[in-house]
Structures are given as structure tokens and as C-alpha cells.
Amino acid sequence: MKHFIKTAAAVSALALSAAAAHAQDVTLTISSWAPPTHGMNAIAWPAIIDEIEAATDGRVTAEIKYGLAPPPAQYDLILDGVADIAWIFHGYTPGRFVATKMIELPGYDGNAEAASVAYWRAHEKFFEDANEHRGVELIGLMTHGPGVLHTNADVTRLDDIASMKLRLGGGVANAVGEALGATGINVPAPKVYETLASNAADGVMMPMEGKASFKLFEVAKNTYTVPGGFYRGSFAMIMSPYAMDRMSDEDAAAVEELFGEQLSRIAGAMWDTIDEKGMEALESNADNSLREATPEDAAKWEEMSKPIIDSVLQEVNDIGIDAEAARAFIAEEMANY
Incomplete structure (x- = not known):
């Protein structure tokens, strides 16, 4: 993992008064765009803040702030x-990220924690040199659980999805919707409820957690799944390279030790926890239903997904990464996690 480099001004200031710097209290600002009740804000960030405080004996902490920017603008917010x-x-x-699509592919077997740890390890082994997170420090990678289909109408077979209007989050999910014959609508996750409530879309592809986190049990009462999920979502936790300037060298080193695989594991485990809460929301509402693809439809989806996988592998190969090796590595790491 690349080490943080302090600015010359900050280094000079620390040199003038190392003792004062060691004792200073630092509160980092975490920007978040999901509701406060979402697992990222209720589970993952608090756990990460606890880790930071423990590593620095309380000298460094963080607070979550909402509404600083919409989801697509979070990267520029840090820049x-x-x-x-x-x-x-x-x-x-x-168009901004290519290598990150590798974890989004259908066909991986395992939960979000296993996928997130495998993702970080694959980043270190295959993706880091692509430098797709330029200008910021990448401190963790994660993926949500298998993506499923939540709809207003009851979907009983794969062919029912054709001609539906579906909210799709982008990346591989868009290619999945196109392969299924659906019309894609791109809106950020916080807008999903109103998009479905207004009938602007017939359904949404999201992990099971959306049933609870975004109250899909009210507006998309039917859920349809395929083995391994239709896709996975790729997320990153990023940090300003100047955030460390306010810390002593000792505290900066202690905080950096937490980054990478450890943060990825914490976040992945959170996604598994809230997937369970989503399933509980489905099961506790009698008007909600869950259908799994028949063996015939599962086999059909496996064939339909092959061109999606091949297309992503070619994209990633084109930027100088051995995509086939990366995919095999991720699958093996997940299987052995």
C-alpha cells in the first residue's frame, strides 16, 4: 500500500514542536450519502472510528457528516x-474506473466479507498500478452482497424481466439489465424509494439489504434471485492525502496500519449483516415474496452472463491487467476465505 506523504509545511510544523503535535487532538470529517440508519453509517463507520481511536489512544477520532455532496460527487469532495x-x-x-469492474462480475461464490477481502488482495496484486484512484488515498475496498431483483410485479421466470424499467446503479449492473432486455434508469440509491413509489421504474437491482435500508418492502414487494447474484457492487473508501498532516508521525503511522485489508473486512462484514436485516424485512412482511430461479433459468442466466464477463475481461486486459488471472485469483481467495 502506498504510504502517505506529509506536506513540507506540516513536516516543518511538526519538527518545531513534536511534543505538541503528539498531544494534539484531531477530528476527521467523514462524508456519507446514505441515510444515518444505513449499515455504513450505523455499523461500519462507527467500527472504523473505534479502531482509529484505539490505535491513537483517543488522540484521533472522526465524525460523520451528511449532505455535503450527492453520491457521484463524493470523489471530487475529497479532491x-x-x-x-x-x-x-x-x-x-x-468511464472513470475499469479495473473495479472485476469484482462486479456475476459468478463469484461467497459473501460480501469474503469478496471485499479478496478484492483488496486483488487490488494489491493486479490493480494498484492502474492508479484509478488518482489524487486521493485508497484506504479500503468493498462489495455488497449478491445483487438481486426487487420488483413491483411478481417475477416468476427470467423472461418476465424483458421490457421492464429497472433502476440500475451503473457498471456491470447496466450490462446485466441490457442483457435481460430491461430499460435502465440510473438514479443514486437514496432516490430509489421515490423512483419506485412514483412508478418511474418497475423495479431495482440491489442486494437484499435494500429491503430494509431503503424500505423496498413497501415499494418493491417481490424479489427474484439467481445463484451467485446478478452482479456485485464495487465501492471504495477514500481519504484526502492531506488528512494525515494534522496528526503526529506516530498517530499517522498507527492510523495507516488500519487501512487496506482490515477496513475492507470490516465493511464487507457490515454488508453481510445488513443483507440479513433485509431478509428479515422480507420475511416479516406477509405481502413480500422471494423467488429463486429455476434450474433451467439459472442455466440460462449463466449463458447470458458470459458475454458480459468476456466484455469486462477485454476492457481490463486493454489497460494492461491480466484480467483472466485476476478473476481466477478473486474466485480462489473467496473460496478459501
Whole structure:
């Protein structure tokens, strides 16, 4: 993992008064765009803040702030120094990220924690040199659980999806919708409820957690799944390279030790926890239903997904990464997690 480099001014200031710097209290600003009740804000960030405080004996902490920018603008928020830390969904900025699509592919077997740890390890082994997170420090990677289809109408077979209007988050999810014959509508996750409530879309592709986190049990009462999910969503936790300037060298080193695989594991485990809460919301509402693809439809989807996978592999190969090796590595890491 690349080390943070302090600015010359900050280094000079620390040199003038190392003792004062060691004792100073630092509060980092975390920008978040999901509701306060979402697992990222209710579970993952608090756990990460606890880790930071423990590593620095309380000298460094962080606070979550909402509404600083819409989801697609979080990256630029960090570039501009408005916040110290944020989380981004790669699919919200088409064309900006390519290697990140590798974790989004259908066909991986495993939960979000396994996928997130495998994702970080694949980043270190295959993706880091692509430098797709230029200008910020990448401190963690994560993926949500398998993407499923939540709809107003009851979907009983794969062919029912054709001609539906579906909210799709971007990235591989868009290619999935196109392969299924659906019309894609791109809106950020916080807008999903009103999009479905107004009948602007017939359904949404999201992980199971959306049933609870975004109250889909009220506006998309039917859920349809395929083995391994239709896709996975790719997220990053990013940090301003100047955030460390306010810390002592000792505290900066302690905080940096937490970054990478550890943060990825915490976040992945959170997605698994809220997937369970989503399933509980489905099961506790009698008017909600869950259908799994028949063996015939599962086999059909496996064939339909092959061109999607091949297309992404070619994209990633084109930027100088051995995509086939990266995909095999991710699958093996997940299987052995």
C-alpha cells in the first residue's frame, strides 16, 4: 500500500514542536450519502472510528457528516478537501474506473466479507498500478452482497424481466439489465424509494439489504434471485492525502496500519449483516415474496452472463491487467476465505 506523504509545511510544523503535535487532538470529517440508519453509517463507520481511536489512544477520532455532496460527487469532495474521508460507488462515475469492474462480475461464490477481502488482495496484486484512484488515498475496498431483483410485479421466470424499467446503479449492473432486455434508469440509491413509489421504474437491482435500508418492502414487494447474484457492487473508501498532516508521525503511522485489508473486512462484514436485516424485512412482511430461479433459468442466466464477463475481461486486459488471472485469483481467495 502506498504510504502517505506529509506536506513540507506540516513536516516543518511538526519538527518545531513534536511534543505538541503528539498531544494534539484531531477530528476527521467523514462524508456519507446514505441515510444515518444505513449499515455504513450505523455499523461500519462507527467500527472504523473505534479502531482509529484505539490505535491513537483517543488522540484521533472522526465524525460523520451528511449532505455535503450527492453520491457521484463524493470523489471530487475529497479532491477539493471539503472532507477527509468518504465512500464512493464506482458505478456512479461511468468511464472513470475499469479495473473495479472485476469484482462486479456475476459468478463469484461467497459473501460480501469474503469478496471485499479478496478484492483488496486483488487490488494489491493486479490493480494498484492502474492508479484509478488518482489524487486521493485508497484506504479500503468493498462489495455488497449478491445483487438481486426487487420488483413491483411478481417475477416468476427470467423472461418476465424483458421490457421492464429497472433502476440500475451503473457498471456491470447496466450490462446485466441490457442483457435481460430491461430499460435502465440510473438514479443514486437514496432516490430509489421515490423512483419506485412514483412508478418511474418497475423495479431495482440491489442486494437484499435494500429491503430494509431503503424500505423496498413497501415499494418493491417481490424479489427474484439467481445463484451467485446478478452482479456485485464495487465501492471504495477514500481519504484526502492531506488528512494525515494534522496528526503526529506516530498517530499517522498507527492510523495507516488500519487501512487496506482490515477496513475492507470490516465493511464487507457490515454488508453481510445488513443483507440479513433485509431478509428479515422480507420475511416479516406477509405481502413480500422471494423467488429463486429455476434450474433451467439459472442455466440460462449463466449463458447470458458470459458475454458480459468476456466484455469486462477485454476492457481490463486493454489497460494492461491480466484480467483472466485476476478473476481466477478473486474466485480462489473467496473460496478459501
